[in-house]
Amino acid sequence: MDLPIETTRLRLTELTLTDLADYENLIMIPEISVGAGFNLVSNPKMLGAVARRQVTAPNSFGIRVKGRLVGAILLHEQVGFDYQPDHANLELSYFLHPDWWHQGIMSEALIKLIEELTASKTIKTLNAEVFSSNQASKGVLKKAGFQKKTTLIDPLVSKEKVIYQRALR
Template identity: 30%
Template sequence: MTFPTLLTTRLRLTEAQVEHAPAIFEILSNPEVVRYYGMDPFQELAQAENIVQHFKNNFDIKKGMRWAIINNQSNRFVGTIGLNNLAIGMKKAEVGFEIHPDFWRSGITSEALQAVLDYAFEELDLQRIGAVTFPANEASIGLLKKQGFMEEGKLRSYLFQNGQSHDALVFSLLREEWHIK
């Protein structure tokens, strides 16, 4: 399968590549960005290069897809969004994303998420998209709810960050809910 490019009004979603590693490092080394990410901030560029390779490996074995979000007008790298824990045979995946703070609350994440959900439900024929987030991550929770995701419950001590365990909230969106939004 060829990695799909997704186009929206303002964005081009394309496969995350090693050339994006410096921009990914800039984002994932920012403590504010990873505050609710479930990992500690990156300390060196090699970590970003490794995560790009991880994205590629997951795509090659059909376990995930990670798009670089590129602003059409400025050609600037905005962040990444993708499908994690992809199980095409089981018709499910989880969505995850991180965006440069310059683009927070601009509607870009919503636009990118909408494109990925359309692709997941229409092209991959998935039935369920899940999402896991920190209970305090109000921005992501608001975005998920706006897109029609429903809260399913709490996973106790599910995430480990900054030397301690944290609870997580689980959300999901089903294909039939997506079409009625």
């Protein structure tokens, strides 16, 4: 996949260690922290280690508007039935600075990324979990062509989640 990926409003780039401070600032925002589960990590050093691991992981993308990091899309390999990473089926997570919510930024970024992933023909499915109460995030996934698969209770926070899936090939 060729990066950066650009639209008229945003730019998707690979996250790197140069983004670490901005990334840490984003995940400390309460709305992002709670929604993405960062609030479950109470030790600041551990949270820093999580942030470092995420910005250096493959398939970690920064969403930039006017050159500023305003969000991220992260793709993680699922664990297959053989307990090995499944490179064809990925778990999707994402977050966006609240100042940019309800403007179509995340939908635009995700749709453009999915176009690129589909063209690469290496990924079979994307899966995403969202809290049932998060109507905006469910709307993003629906706009990006995801289908609802099931509903479950998240064992860590005892809240209902919906699992969505998008086939890419």
